[in-house]
Amino acid sequence: MTMNELKTPYLVFLGDAQDLLMAKVAKGVAHWRPEKCLAQNRFDNAKADLGLPDMSIRDAAEAGAKTLILGLAPMGGTLPQSWIPLLIEAMEAGMDIASGLHIRLNEIEDLVAVANRTGRRMFDVRNPPKTLQCGTGQPRSGKRLLTVGSDCCVGKMFTALAIHKEMAARNINATFRATGQTGILIEGSGVPVDAVVSDFIAGSVEQLSPANDADHWDIIEGQGSVLHPAYAGVSLGLLHGAQADVIILCHEEGRIQMDEMPGFEVPDFDTLIETNLALGRITNPNIRLGGIALNTSSLSEDDALKAIERYQAKFGVPVVDPVRTGVAAIVDVLEG
Amino acid sequence: MTMNELKTPYLVFLGDAQDLLMAKVAKGVAHWRPEKCLAQNRFDNAKADLGLPDMSIRDAAEAGAKTLILGLAPMGGTLPQSWIPLLIEAMEAGMDIASGLHIRLNEIEDLVAVANRTGRRMFDVRNPPKTLQCGTGQPRSGKRLLTVGSDCCVGKMFTALAIHKEMAARNINATFRATGQTGILIEGSGVPVDAVVSDFIAGSVEQLSPANDADHWDIIEGQGSVLHPAYAGVSLGLLHGAQADVIILCHEEGRIQMDEMPGFEVPDFDTLIETNLALGRITNPNIRLGGIALNTSSLSEDDALKAIERYQAKFGVPVVDPVRTGVAAIVDVLEG
Incomplete structure (x- = not known):
């Protein structure tokens, strides 16, 4: 690709x-x-x-x-x-x-x-572009949102696509930036970051999400988790290359053990948020948490809404289930 | 390779x-x-x-x-x-x-x-092995030391080679594990982690440093820095795959700006040590700082020894310049 x-x-x-x-x-x-x-x-x-x-x-x-x-x-x-x-x-x-x-x-x-x-x-789509460069870390114009995860397969692509769709419906100038194979086939373009030679992870995301209009949003699909024992390197390079202004933490409510990683528990939200923000500050000192996206499909409607309320009170950002509630609450704040 | x-x-x-x-x-x-x-x-x-x-x-x-x-x-x-x-x-x-x-x-x-x-x-040596696997994060026997850096080109390979040589001289069961092109040519084997597809960074280091005798040390050459804007993904995958028991922080004394990264300052030691230990705990909860290796070539003998003393008092671990003082003080503690 x-x-x-x-x-x-x-x-x-x-x-x-x-x-x-x-x-x-x-x-x-x-x-x-x-x-x-x-x-x-x-x-x-x-x-x-x-x-x-x-x-x-x-x-x-x-x-x-x-x-x-x-x-x-x-x-x-x-x-x-x-x-x-x-x-x-x-x-x-x-x-x-x-x-x-x-x-x-x-x-x-x-x-x-x-x-x-x-x-x-x-x-x-598993073939990365052949003209990759190393990251520069230099700031570029335009705004960027990155979905980050508590684990693999927790809704990072889905959340990014939903936010992009909501923005498009509001006529916000936005582009979905795919970083995984499914996302690339959906969007029709992108970079499969997990297939990129490791020297180029950050650089490939800089290329995927180039300088843009000041009011333009790149909605970048995240991969893995910076606290994942096997794939954290991919996630960290992606975070640095994205120079995210805003991260959205994605999690599947009820998941305790990491997927396919016996012995590894899903880290708590405080650690996940702090680690992503601290590491993200390297390339964007103004990075902030813009919301939390939960997959609550294992919960009843009542339990799901209670969980959403609980997190919202604790973290002071919009909390959504992209399927159950939509992502309007997150976009409201980004637009405000 | x-x-x-x-x-x-x-x-x-x-x-x-x-x-x-x-x-x-x-x-x-x-x-x-x-x-x-x-x-x-x-x-x-x-x-x-x-x-x-x-x-x-x-x-x-x-x-x-x-x-x-x-x-x-x-x-x-x-x-x-x-x-x-x-x-x-x-x-x-x-x-x-x-x-x-x-x-x-x-x-x-x-x-x-x-x-x-x-x-x-x-x-x-720029060609990585073709049979790489994703990381498992599962503990393996043997002891592992990883040199980590404040930046690129600060002495991570040199320090690892010096520690390995000192261990060999003391008949400690140890192997140097090369992760860069020069290191691989020196050792005659290894994995060029920056040329590995990013999905496999951690896994390739698990393969490079397999289970071993309980008293055996793998002395693993580090790359980049977990706080580097372009290469942190490589460094973090390496840290996770190494499952390091001990990290040695390497730094060129007097370097303020990161090499070839205009606008990026070298982070302070507290941040570097805390970040490496916090991230390293994901795959080895017992990771600890085993020492600091300085390149003091820009300083006079007197200034160099004062700098070494100052860091030693502050961080409570052996501080060496592998060239000026040798690395015996670090190996003493590892052996002790």
């Missing part, structure tokens, strides 16, 4: 997915960027449905589709042979292909040959 | 270097690992001298040299054409080649062809 934007509109490929859990990325693209999605393409035995018109490759191409989005993870991690003729057909019909698969399309000879012959591009 | 060790002994190549500043890495290898250095090879117009016997490729091969060390950076960053016949001759005579150059030998077709034909290996 380079920082080039994917061409729109998209034909979203669902293969033989039996449900949308198997097609999480496709679902994210259709949910957050419906205006970019022209149609879906499914095998006859698929049951997943994004609610988009079903189109064949040829029909989608004729209707103007410019990129086929490979938005699902096949079982076993390899590319099913049955997909290859379809990808070839798409390129021959004039579409680029964007893939979030573990397997890189650019390493599959048959596909590379067709791409070369047709002049179509295959974007593997 | 994989984690395979370079075969010894070495023939150290000096090209046409006019002084040892141009051959910094070669000088480091000869200084720290003299027992591995069989001879040097120089062009007629070279003035740099490591004090090793001069040998032709053929003589060195006959005397048993197994690896040619390319330990100098050519002007302009490219590989001079005049070096290629010599590198080919070395491989044909049975030697591997280890290079710290920016240019990768494995991307130069003429050399790759000879390597394939002769079965010799070319190690580009």
Whole structure:
């Protein structure tokens, strides 16, 4: 993936997915960027449905589709042979292909040959841009918000997308900046920071989020947690490169143990907030906590609202569940 | 570079270097690992001298040299054409080649062809191992020391090598673990952490420093600083992967501004020590400060010793200048 934007509109490929859990990325693209999605393409035995018109490759191409989005993870991690003729057909019909698969399309000879012959591009979102630079730490114009986490998979991408959407609805000048594979496929551009050579983490985020209008907000998707035993380096480089004016702490309410990290507890909010602010001050002395985003899906409505109230009283910032309450309370304060 | 060790002994190549500043890495290898250095090879117009016997490729091969060390950076960053016949001759005579150059030998077709034909290996130390894993954070046996810095280029590698040497002299069971290109060429193995994909920083250091005898010390070379605006992600992943029992803070006395980072001051020792210990506790709750290593080369002997005394009184740990005083005071405490 380079920082080039994917061409729109998209034909979203669902293969033989039996449900949308198997097609999480496709679902994210259709949910957050419906205006970019022209149609879906499914095998006859698929049951997943994004609610988009079903189109064949040829029909989608004729209707103007410019990129086929490979938005699902096949079982076993390899590319099913049955997909290859379809990808070839798409390129021959004039579409680029964007893939979030573990397997890189650019390493599959048959596909590379067709791409070369047709002049179509295959974007593997796990491939970082080739022109990365080291960070400079120099301030740049524009405002930046970064979602930071108590752990992996706590809603950092979702929260950033929700804040960006709320800002767009209010005509606030804002851009979502994707740093993970799903986010990149949703936005159609971005940098997969966990795939960047470590020397360039901060620099790649400086490049992702360049100087901008003074009233413009970059809403930057965070990764991991600065207190995560395996991925803190990624999170810290991202924090420094973002030069965040505002961080939003994201957490899944009820999670005590870190995901896939036996023996590691999720740190408390005080430590998380203080650590992010202290480390973030290195590249932005004015960094502040702008809110807390909770995933309260494991709680009843009543318990969820009580938890939100409790945190709000304790930390003095807006606390939201992006799904249950929306993020308007956070944007209100940023706008104020 | 994989984690395979370079075969010894070495023939150290000096090209046409006019002084040892141009051959910094070669000088480091000869200084720290003299027992591995069989001879040097120089062009007629070279003035740099490591004090090793001069040998032709053929003589060195006959005397048993197994690896040619390319330990100098050519002007302009490219590989001079005049070096290629010599590198080919070395491989044909049975030697591997280890290079710290920016240019990768494995991307130069003429050399790759000879390597394939002769079965010799070319190690580009900027290439990280291909079999990296994410960190687990799980404790492992053995003791670990990590040098941490107030900035880049403050003596982290030198201090680690000096502590390792002092331990070896006392028959303490210890291994130097290299994490930078010079360190890797000196030790003959290691992982270039700043070239590792960021997801794997912590994991690569776990692999570099695996479980060991309970009384064994890994002396791990640090990189950058956890408070560095461009490279903190590397430093933090290294700290977490090292699971350091002991950190040694390294600093160049008199440095106020960070190297190549206009506008960034070197943080004070209190902040550096607290931040490293607080972040390091994530993967080793017993991490402690084991000493401070100063580069006092800009000070008079008298001023240097006064500075050392002052820090020692303030921080209650051994303070040394590895060059001026040696590191025995630090090892005394570790042994005690």
